[in-house]
Amino acid sequence: MxxxxxxxxxxxxxxxxxxxxxxxxxxxxxxxxxxxxxxxxxxxxxxxxxxxxxxxxxxxxxxxxxxxxxxxxxxxxxxxxxxxxxxxxxxxxxxxxxxxxxxxxxxxxxxxxxxxxxxxxxxxxxxxxxxxxxxxxxxxxxxxxxxxxxxxxxxxxxxxxxxxxxxxxxxxxxxxEGAEAPVYNRMETILRVMRERLGDKITLAQLAKEVGLGTRQLQRDIAEHMGCSFSELLLSERINRSCRLLEDTANSRRSIADIAAAIGLQDPKRFYRVFKEKTGMTPAQYRAERGTI
Structure with missing residues (x-):
């Protein structure tokens, strides 16, 4: 396009x-x-x-x-x-x-x-x-x-x-007709806190405490509204954030290891592996593709 x-x-x-x-x-x-x-x-x-x-x-x-x-x-x-x-x-x-x-x-x-x-x-x-x-x-x-x-x-x-x-x-x-637009106020709070903490080693228990829920309720909310587990959602949010950072020309000189650390994946090898599993490309390939658009 x-x-x-x-x-x-x-x-x-x-x-x-x-x-x-x-x-x-x-x-x-x-x-x-x-x-x-x-x-x-x-x-x-x-x-x-x-x-x-x-x-x-x-x-x-x-x-x-x-x-x-x-x-x-x-x-x-x-x-x-x-x-x-x-x-x-x-x-x-x-x-x-x-x-x-x-x-x-x-x-x-x-x-x-x-x-x-x-x-x-x-x-x-x-x-x-x-x-x-x-x-x-x-x-x-x-x-x-x-x-x-x-x-x-x-x-x-x-x-x-x-x-x-x-x-x-x-x-x-x-x-x-007869239906209101879906409102995900609680999920909005969960996602907002999760995104604020992407660079940290956040756990299910920590996130539950920050949003004022029990761990089981948090798991149910994520499964109901997102159709996945806490760990799957966290990883998807991290990979999506890394895509944005790799696309942003302001980060063109930032190393891929630094970007991995910024999204909470301190091990560059793990970042490379999960990024390729999710996108089908390595972070370097993704950055090169973005630069050619």
Whole structure:
């Protein structure tokens, strides 16, 4: 994907994806550790087609699985990471991106008459994003149709894509009926404290004490909301932090051993091993890849 560096995050530009004045783009990608955390100047709907992993949205970490859908407004930073670099355990994501003008059109003209899209005003708030889990494959069916139409580009495909996107908005509306957006206040605290202590040798008991929970309750919270153990979550957070440090040009002269120590892995050999297990690359290879974007 074409990206432009802005501040400390990559900025993806719609102009690199939209062609012939048509502002919808659909793709399907196997997530790897090649694309850094980024923001974009367009709206994006992401759907987990297959596999599991993590989605880092702003300062939150969300364990994802097949059927998860995310609506990301303009300017929200995010990145998907697979749970493993093993190609047999791939994380496959479908993306539908569109510009602000089209979003305003599809959520203003018809809804004004028929009263749909109660989430529109919420989405217009700065940094607001949504996570929805499909109930019976409804999002997957629509994304398959979106992808097929975009790939085949038969007569009238532009109108068909707008119609399918409109259906997707309606299905989102239905999924949100009677349900509040998930709130993970306790998990937010757990993740915040964990991230503040990444450079330390933090244990489950220490983290539990700092967030005011028993160890069993902490384990249950992590398993319920993240789908993994404390040690797996801690390692994923450390590797994600190391990726950010390796991507940051301000750290270009910092040794890999120093970066390993900064995330709490004092043994460089262990850092090399777990980093490659997670990303499929050595830290040096990852830093070189980032420098070529």
């Amino acid at each position: 074409a990206v432009v560096r802005k501040a400390e995050l990559w900025m993806e530009k719609g102009e690199h994806f939209f062609t012939n004045g048509f502002s919808i783009f659909v793709n399907r990608v196997q997530e790897r550790f090649e694309l850094p955390e980024h923001v974009h100047d367009f709206y994006e709907i992401c759907y987990v087609v297959e596999g599991s992993g993590f989605h880092y949205v702003e300062e939150e970490t969300i364990r994802v699985r097949k059927g998860d859908l995310f609506f990301l407004p303009i300017g929200v930073s995010h990145i998907f990471r697979p749970a493993s670099a093993d190609p047999k355990k791939r994380l496959l994501i479908s993306n539908c991106i569109f510009d602000e003008q089209l979003f305003q059109f599809l959520t203003s003209i018809l809804p004004g008459q028929f009263g749909m899209y109660r989430f529109r005003e919420q989405l217009l708030q700065r940094d607001c994003w949504l996570q929805i889990q499909e109930r019976s494959g409804e999002f997957g069916t629509l994304f398959n149709s979106l992808f097929e139409e975009f790939q085949q580009k038969r007569t009238g495909y532009e109108t068909m894509l707008c119609g399918l996107l409109l259906q997707l908005f309606i299905q989102m509306e239905r999924a949100l």
